[in-house]
Structures are given as C-alpha cells and as structure tokens.
Amino acid sequence: MALSTLSKWLLAFAIASFVLQSELVQLVQSSKDYYKPWFILYVAHGAYALFLPFQYIYMRTKVSHSEYLKLIQRNIDTLPYTSKFGIWQRMTILTILFTSASLFWYISVSKIPIGDITAIYNTSCFFTYVLSTLLLNEQFKWLKLSAVGISIIGIACISLGPRISVSGHSDQFIGYASAIISSFCVAFYEVIYTKIGITFTPSLFFSINITGRIGVVTILLGPILFPIFHFTGFETFQLPPIEAWPYILLVALLGMIFNALFLLVITFAGPVTAAIGILVSIPLTSLVDWVLVGTPFGWNTGIGSALIFIGFFVLQYDSEPQQLLTETEPLLE
Template sequence: MSERDGFLEQGGRDSRDHVHDYDTRETSQHRRPSHSFKSETKPDKRYLYAGISLVVSLIAFVAQTETAGYVAHNLQYKKPIFMLYLTHSSWVFLLPLQLLFIKIFKRWKTPWRVFLRRQYELVLNTARATQEHAGDFSGQHPLKYIMVTSFWLFVALSFAGSSWYIAVNLTTPSDLTAIYNCSAFFAYAFSVPMLGESLKPAKVVSVVVAIIGVLIVSYWDTNEGEGEVSYPHRGIGNLIIGVGAILYGLYEVMYKKLACPPNTISPRRQAAFANVVAFCIGLCTLLFLWLLLPILHWTGLEPFELPHGSAAGIMIANIASNAIFSGAFLILMALTSPVIGSVAALLTIFLVAIVDWLLFDTPIGTGGVIGGLIIIGAFIMLSYASFQELGEEAEDSDSDDDII
C-alpha cells in the first residue's frame, strides 16, 4: 500500500488534490457543496471496506452479546444503565487508537506536531464536506456542527438503548427480540423522506422478509408460558420497546443524513471519519449519561455497584467488543446505508444461536434455523440490490484517486 493510501492523510496534500482540499478560511457563502463532485473511488473498493466492516462488526457483536449475557446471568451483575454508560463511553478510545495506528505504521518519522496538525486539517475538511452535504450553510464551525450532531445522535441512541433495558423486565424475550429488531423497517421508513431512498420492490421485499425471519426465530419455538400471567405489564413493555425500535431506526438514518461524508469522499476517508463521529458520541455519553446514575441509585431502580473479580475482567472484554462493533458498524453504514446496516444486524440473531450451541450446547430450535436462513437470504437480496445502485452511482466517475 502506498504512503498516500494511509488513513487520514489529506492535510499536507499538493495542489493536484485541490478539488477536495477545502480552504479552512473560506466562508460558507463561497464554498461549493461537496456532494456536487463526482465519486472519487471505484465501487469495488467500497465493497471491500464494507465487507471487512461487516465481518468485524458481526464477530464483535457476538462477543459483546456473549460477554454481556455471562455477566448478567452467570455472575448476576445486572446494572444495565451503568453498562450502557461504560460501553458507549468507550467509543472515545476509537479516535486516539486510530491516530496511534497511523502514526506507528504510516507516519513513524513524522514529528508529532506536524502529524497532529495534518490530522486536524483532514478532520476539518471532512467535517466541512459533511456539513455541506447535509445542507447546513449556517456558517457555524464544521467541528461545532459535528459535535452538535453527535449530541443528538447520543440522545437518540441512549433512549433507544435504555428502552431495551427497561422493557426486558416487562415483556417476553420473544416480543423483545421481534419488536426491537423491527428497527430495520423503521430505518427504511425514515430513509425514504430523509435520505431520498427509493421504494424499490427488491429492497421492500428484503426488509419485510428479514422481519418475517425475526418473527419466526422469536415465536416458532416460544414456550406458551410466556403470557399475561408471567408478564402482567407486557403491553407497556411492548410499547416501550416499540418506541426504542423507532428511535434506533431514526438514529441510524440521522447518522447517515447528518454525520456521514458524501460518496465523493473515498471509502478510506469515510471510514476514518466514522471513528471521529464515534469519538464525539462517546464523549457526549461520558459527559452527560452519568447524570442518570445517581438518580437511579437514590431511587433504588439501579443501586450503584462496581464490578469486581471475574465480572470486572469480563466487562472489560464486553466494553472492548462493543467499541469494536460500534466503530465497524458506523463505518458499514457510512459506506452503505442504514437499511443494510439494520438488516446486517439481524444476522447476529442466528450467529449468537450458533455460538451458544457450539460453546454451551444450547440447542437451536427449528424456528431458529428456518428464521436464520430466511434472514441470511434477505440480507443477500438487499445487499445485491443496494450494491447495484452503488455501482450505478459510480459509473460516471472519472477519477480513481484514493485521497486518503
């Protein structure tokens, strides 16, 4: 890989890249919107990076699920909001780790001061392109725009995540899984008005089939004991998790609409900027979500208690796997679409069942196998339709230069 192909290396570029080198002193009135430029990269590179992100996110999510389940059920450490705070706050490490990786493997001989200045210039340029692509010409500083956007993403994500933890004690596991994973439908529904997503039959069918697969997994082998007697507040729980599914779908589309660079930016640069946004969301979590913890402690809803012993070690693994999953998942959505990201997340239902079977000898029911295969088929169908569109968008590209 050539030196110019390293992550986050736009800052010191020559004038030959002037089309994408935004002047940081330029006013918003004189900026040309980034989304008016032609695509910088062939679609096959986008396929490659999206594929890597998908594989990494699936593996990390399975690890996150298994470690979270072990801590809660085997070690009886059940502090869901505190765990939510720790896992989402861990996103602040993604950007420093990314910079450290670049410095060690790409710019070892570059002085730190010069290196960091280049990274700042790149982030600023990409933030401006993102701001313009989102249609914001208010004149506010691009980094302020990204921070404000990240705050609202943090709000939507925190409410969506909290709804799951609240509803888990009110409704059946089957309802919880089925309703929450309907966020794929809501992601598509929000994508139509907010992203201009076309209502193509192949995509609509793929999303519907995927949700049918989730319903089969959830209800085919359901124990009839899951009823109103065991869950007297099932209706309230379903309502709460339904709101959570809507908010999670909205979060995904908001991220794509407001915080992702346009496709005129190379896949490497889009992937790098996804970690910048993840850092900002993690920072908002670190600064604001802790305010809930004393309230939950004083009200007795979730008494504060630090993990210790083996629970602490496994929680560290859980936090690390969540950070990896979240970074890869944001990259996947940046390179593709919220709809693909949502349906891809459904694959983890089947993967977790397989891992449980291999590691803990937990049998996979008939519904799990049938539903899992249906979800896989729906994802393949959706991916084919979506990447066909991506190829069509890149047909007119006259530049193969990967600027990162």
Template sequence: MNIKGCIFILTAAVMWGLIGPVSKFPIEQGVSPLENAFWRAIFAWILFAVHACRIRRVSIAAKDLPRIIGFGFIGVTVFYGSYQLAVQDVGAALASVLLYTAPAWVAFMSWLLLGEKMGPVKLAALGITICGVVCVSLGPQLFGTGTEIRFTWFGIICGLASGFTYALYYIYGKTIFARYTTPTVFLYALPVGALCMTPFFEFTHKTATSWLSLVALAIICTYGAYSVYYAGLKYLEATTASVIATVEPVVAAILAWLWWNESFDWTGYLGSAMIILAVLMIVMEKKVYAFFSKPQPQSV
C-alpha cells in the same frame, strides 16, 4: 471478492454477536442492564477519545453540537440501554434477531424522512420482517409450542426499540457521520449517552467476571467491532459488507445456546430466518432489480 475485506467484516460481525451472550454474565451476577450499558459506553469512550486525539480529530462545529448530543441520547442511551434490557428479558439470541429489524426501519424512515423510494422489494421485506417478529414473539402462544426462552412483551418492545434506534445510525450517517470521523463523533456522544443513563440505575458491587465482561463489551464489541468493520469497508462495497454482517445473529444464537442453554422452538427459528431474509432483500435490492430486469433470451 476481496478476501481481506471479508475477514474484517466477518470478524466485526462475530464481535457484535458477542454483545448479548457476554452481557448476560454481569446480568446473571446482579448487575442491571442499564449499568451494563453505562460501563460499555464509558470504557469505549476512553478508547475512542485516545483514537480521536491520536488522529487529531477532536473539534466539532458549534452548530453540530445539538445533533451530536441528540445522537448521544438516541444512539447510546436508548440503543445501548434497550438492547441490554432485551437481553435480560428475552435472551441474547432473540435480542440479536430483533436488533436486525434495523434495515426494515431504515427503509421505512428513509422513505418517510429522506424521500427515498419505497419499491416493491423494500415493501416485501418490510412485510416479511413484521411476519418474522410475529413468529418469534407470538409463535409459542399461537401454535401452542414450548420454548426454552421466556418471552415478555417488555423485552420484545426493547428489542424492537434497539433495532429502531440502531437504524437511526443510518439517518445520522447522512449528516454528522458524513462530516466527522467515527472516533470524533463518539468522543462527544458516548459520555452524553452514559450520563443520561445514570438516573435509571444504581451502581452495584461487581465481581471480576463482571468487570472483565464489561471491559470486553467496550474493547471487543464496541471499539474493536467498529474499527474492524470500517477497515473492511475499504476493501468491500457497503452492500456486500452488510450481507456478510448478517452472521451476527447466528453467532449470538450459537453462543447463547452454548453458554446459556437458550433455544427457540420452530416458530422462533422460522421468524429469525424471515428477518434475516428481509435484511438480505433490502441490502441486495439493486441486484434483485438488475436480475429481474435482464433481457430474457428469445425463444426460437
């Protein structure tokens, strides 16, 4: 395994793991979650625009404009917004775990929309994901355990919505991302996504801490994370990179505990482990099949 590639992917995962814990700083100071998402999109757009101009990849075909506008709404407005709302309502740690239901959504939508096979490994992973979500969301009520995080159904739904819309990046990856560079796509998608958020929040006064957090969300958690992740893909297979990137919710949980005193009960940790296990099953599906299809040694 290429060490340089591993370092790149781990760095990207750590950067993404910062999203929830960093987002809580402005939220705790009165900035709405959707305004958080708005500024994340705007500041990241500036960086991607500079990048697109530098590599001279700023043009798109007119026929692809509706798809990119659609991606701006789904992949920026809904994805960024729902994730920030989940961070506010269920905490940074659980929001990150629910985001990682994305591979299960990918498996389901690939079967539904792209005609890809839904084999036993994917079906099992989908079932494990559902059980994991039930554990983290209903565990305290079902088993009567206490928890440091107050769950709301709205927050759970927003967390699942963030996983669903993040999964659509894969579907779009089969179309627009296959024809354009990432900076080119985000050059158009980010301002569309930011504009669609504006009717749903009011701009508020922000402290220096809030502004620093918002800039960090754009520079570190968005532009930086994507850039480092795709640099790592030059050295590693996508499957390997996906496995390494599952440290993201672990990073988010640790930082949420250190900075915000967030913690799960045992059902939350069990559910989180199940969701991460399901992710590993999906991304390692081919290797699982290869392992079980190996010819067994004949007994003498």
C-alpha cells in the same frame, strides 16, 4: 450490485462482535448477578473515547499535528447542514439516540431469551426503511421492500415460536417492550447518522473519529443520569464485583469493535442494507445461545434464519457500494 468485498468483511466482523457482546452482557447480568444496565452501558460507550487518542497516534505516523487538525476540519466542512449544526451538536444528537437504543437493549437482556431480543432488535430494518424514505428521500423500490418483508417474516418465525421462559411475566413484558423501543431508536439513529454524520465522500477516518466523539459526549453527559436513576429507583448505584469487571471491559471492547465497523457499513452500503445485513446475527445468536445456555434451536428458528438470509441476499443486489475515501486523500487536493 452486490456489496463490496470491504463491506462484506466489515459486516462479518461486526456480526461476530455483536453475537459475542450479547452473550457476555447476558452473562454479566445473570450469572454474575449484576443487573445494572446503565452502568454497563456507560462503561461500554465511554470506552469509545479511546478511539480518539489511538487515531491521533496512528495518524501522527503519517501526517503532522497541523495536517491532522486540517484533515478533521476538512471532513467537518463537508458535512451536510453546516449552517444549522456544529460538530458537537451533531454528536450530542447521535449520542442521545444511540444511548437510548442501547439502554433499552441492555434492559431487555436477562428478561427475555437473547435470541428473541436479537430478533426484535433487528426489526429496525423495517423502521430504517420507512424512516429512510421519509427523511432521506430514498427512492421507493419494490425489490428492497420485498427484501425487508422477507426478513420480517423470518423474524416473526423466530420470535413467535415456542421459547422457554427465563423470568416472570411482568419482567417478560418489560423485556419485549424494551426490545421494541430499542429497535425503533437504533433505526432512527442509523438514519439520522446518515443524514448529518456522513461526509460528501464516505471517510473511514471520519467514521472512527465520530465514534470517539460519541464516547466523549457519553463520558461528559452520562453522569447526569446516575443520581436520577438512583433516587428514582430505576437503577440504584452499585459498583460491580471484582469478578464481573473483566467481562464488563470485554463487553466495552466488543462494543467498540461493533460500533466502529457498523458505522463503516452504514457509510459504505447505506442504512437499510446495513440493517438487513446485521440480521444474520439472529440465527447466529440463537445458535450460540443453544450451545452455551441450552435454549432450543427449533424448526421455527431454522425457517426464520433461512428467510433472513434470503432477504439479505435479495437486498444486497439492489445496493451500490460507495467509494472509499482513505484517511489522507482530503489533504491531496
């Protein structure tokens, strides 16, 4: 069965925000000469906390304060493994995984071409499929494996093709290694989110609430790493120049949009379908990079892009969309 119309629109907007965010991060760390991946990540992920007050203001137009709190608790009570994990324990686990994936992605930016970063990052679909069968007991299907395989071949065509060097050899090694680690971490995050962060009936309301909670955990625990990174020399603390702030804030906004939408796609379509779907960002990022930066969009990118699209459309017909739960339905029982 094909993806639902809602899932397709969510995925489309998520892809657009990811492409724009990728180009802006590269701009800040290169053109604005501010290569501080942890600081940019901290601002971007900390901004997720804004979802909570925005959600509360919106919901107060529909329900009372007490009903709002009951709604949150009702969603929490339907999470799996309630006897093992409290809500903030879950949020800490998800934040660590998500932050690890993002930090390695930020490190790779400006060290290797953005098209290569996006291609390697999105090999997470392979890790997602393997981890889903191991941790989620997902049924093995040859059609789904074929879709992943086709997409992986497409990624190989893009990333193994000729590219213009953007940095020194050692920087490139760090960039490619970071992108690979990021790919695994994001797959682990998606699968663990599916295992401990999704209610029995998928809830748009609670997916947004989880995103906000990840922002709160980032704000509270993130400062611990600033002195560690500073004194170890990994990233000396330095505030960005004034002209870089608008771009960093825009990165944060796009990150909020992407993460919220992508969580919804995972919720309603499953982690493997979401991972394959976001692969569409690879050819789009390469195209944008070619237009703005001049990185060649060669034959390898064209062939790889075609294979990625084929893999995505093969997979979506083997995925059943889940029922959408509105933000007020739990109160109507």
